[in-house]
Amino acid sequence: MDGSWSEGVPAAVGGKRQQFGSRFLSDPARVFHHNAWDNVKWSEEQAAAAESRVQENSTQRVCQEKQVDYEINAHKYWNDFYKIHENRFFKDRHWLFTEFPELAPSQNQKDLLSENKRSEVPECRRSEDGPGLTTEQHGCSSDSLGGHKTQLPPVEENVTQTLSHLEICADEFPGASATYRILEVGCGVGNTVFPILQTNNDPRLFVYCCDFSSTAVELVQTNSAYDPSRCFAFVHDLCDEEKSYPVPGNSLDVIILIFVLSAIVPDKMQKAINRLSKLLKPGGVMLLRDYGRYDMAQLRFKKGQCLSENFYVRGDGTRVYFFTQDELDTLFTTAGLEKVQNLVDRRLQVNRGKQLTMYRVWIQCKYRKPVLSNTS
Numbered sequence: 001m002d003g004s005w006s007e008g009v010p011a012a013v014g015g016k017r018q019q020f021g022s023r024f025l026s027d028p029a030r031v032f033h034h035n036a037w038d039n040v041k042w043s044e045e046q047a048a049a050a051e052s053r054v055q056e057n058s059t060q061r062v063c064q065e066k067q068v069d070y071e072i073n074a075h076k077y078w079n080d081f082y083k084i085h086e087n088r089f090f091k092d093r094h095w096l097f098t099e100f101p102e103l104a105p106s107q108n109q110k111d112l113l114s115e116n117k118r119s120e121v122p123e124c125r126r127s128e129d130g131p132g133l134t135t136e137q138h139g140c141s142s143d144s145l146g147g148h149k150t151q152l153p154p155v156e157e158n159v160t161q162t163l164s165h166l167e168i169c170a171d172e173f174p175g176a177s178a179t180y181r182i183l184e185v186g187c188g189v190g191n192t193v194f195p196i197l198q199t200n201n202d203p204r205l206f207v208y209c210c211d212f213s214s215t216a217v218e219l220v221q222t223n224s225a226y227d228p229s230r231c232f233a234f235v236h237d238l239c240d241e242e243k244s245y246p247v248p249g250n251s252l253d254v255i256i257l258i259f260v261l262s263a264i265v266p267d268k269m270q271k272a273i274n275r276l277s278k279l280l281k282p283g284g285v286m287l288l289r290d291y292g293r294y295d296m297a298q299l300r301f302k303k304g305q306c307l308s309e310n311f312y313v314r315g316d317g318t319r320v321y322f323f324t325q326d327e328l329d330t331l332f333t334t335a336g337l338e339k340v341q342n343l344v345d346r347r348l349q350v351n352r353g354k355q356l357t358m359y360r361v362w363i364q365c366k367y368r369k370p371v372l373s374n375t376s
């Protein structure tokens with residue numbers, strides 16, 4: 001894996017976190033005085049140079065036979081990645097709580113965990129798909145469901161009708177008795193999930209996480225912090241249209257996508273987001289952080305690594321796409337979600353020892369399912 005991997009940690013300045021930090025480079029002569037600069041403005045020349053670099057490294061495409069291999073065996077390439085790196089590669093993403101307060105509802109918005117009691121999953125058709133765990137197995141007795149006041153928009157009275165097509169029965173999926181449900185897709189080895197579970201001890205919270213790498217999921221399940229009464233990790237390919245998620249539609253408060261959408265082939269992204277959108281409760285949110293167009297990692301690719309426009313394969317067979325804000329907006333709004341946030345984080349990282357500058361571009365999005373939704 002090349003050195004261009006980074007989780008894109010938003011900066012903290014003076015111990016106090018601001019949106020994407022606030023250390024600005026006003027005097028270029030001071031560039032090597034700090035490790036990173038926030039909200040960097042690109043000059044026209046720099047943008048043009050980036051564009052021409054991308055044109056250059058995209059001229060020669062990977063042959064069709066190899067492309068098919070990278071697609072069919074995508075999970076195997078990620079399995080190999082995790083066999084080598086185990087849980088040492090990505091860092092725990094504690095910064096997510098500042099960026100996305102929805103992930104720490106008991107810390108940030110005390111009532112969120114008990115909100116929307118009316119939106120709990122109603123009676124529905126039985127399915128053979130569900131793992132069939134009972135509420136007792138999750139240690140969440142219904143007594144723990146409080147009658148607190150709600151902070152999210154009120155759920156429409158007709159939600160139960162829109163759920164009539166559900167495949168999973170109300171009390172027969174993991175976390176059925178929880179009142180706040182978070183799903184992380186492409187969870188890797190749990191660098192987001194474990195910080196969430198550690199930050200929230202509230203028994204009304206349940207966290208689902210999936211990845212199509214069985215090696216990664218196994219590392220989550222065997223982590224000493226993995227508690228099946230609060231968390232359910234499962235193998236799932238977000239591009240697989242045949243296999244359903246082990247939760248009913250309209251049942252999740254939050255879905256997290258951290259550097260995962262970029263790992264799938266662009267023509268499968270829309271359907272993957274559509275399917276996820278259906279799982280959100282009305283008022284629920286989808287949170288994303290991912291690579292932006294002309295990020296340093298894109299510029300570093302060599303000729304012959306390009307699969308299609310802005311989509312590349314790394315040396316280890318894993319793939320990465322570089323988004324624009326508009327592309328992400330289209331993906332989410334086409335899935336029936338409304339924009340709450342769509343930001344670009346341009347950071348200048350500095351290697352002071354080697355006197356190197358690295359221009360990073362990440363995009364951060366938050367999209368909400370309308371209370372009156374036609375995607376359910």
Ligand SMILES: C[S@@+](CC[C@H](N)C(=O)[O-])C[C@H]1O[C@@H](n2cnc3c(N)ncnc32)[C@H](O)[C@@H]1O
Nearest residue numbers: 078090186187188211212213237238258260263
């Ligand atoms: C860059 S890693 C990010 C991991 C994790 N989200 C984190 O931030 O630490 C991308 C992850 O997406 C997973 N992934 C890629 N394509 C996927 C797919 N089609 N379905 C499910 N997971 C996928 C990979 O196995 C890998 O764990």
